[in-house]
Amino acid sequence: QVQFVESGGGLVQPGGSLALSCKFSGNFFSIYNMAWYRQAPGKQRELVASIDINGGTDYADAVKGRLTISRSNAAKTLFLQMNSLKFEDTAVYYCNRNSATGPLFLWGQGTQVTVSS
Secondary structure, eight states: OOEEEEEOOEEEOTTOOEEEEEEEESSOGGGSOEEEEEEOTTSOOEEEEEEOTTSOEEEOTTTTTTEEEEEETTTTEEEEEEOSOOGGGOEEEEEEEOTTTSOOOOOOOOEEEEEOO
8 A cells, every 4th residue: 555754844934945755655656647735724735746757847836946846766755845935835745646647645644844934
């Protein structure tokens, strides 16, 4: 059964940086198009960054130029480098398959990112 363990969140000031990781436990990580999602209080979960099996990436307009998604198939890990963080980036961040290209697995616990001065 596929499970995700997200880590790396925390409290950061505006303009700061964080590096998130998502460990995939299961087989065949390399065959899945993956994505990072976030859910802010009172809002629906949204996809913020995706990466396909060839390393091609795509980003939501709100995070373009500030967040960078990457993956290590050998380590079965997904990464999200977050720079120039803004108040509105505050959310719980999750990883999963890219919902546009296949059914989602069960969600992990996520990792909380709080941007506050």
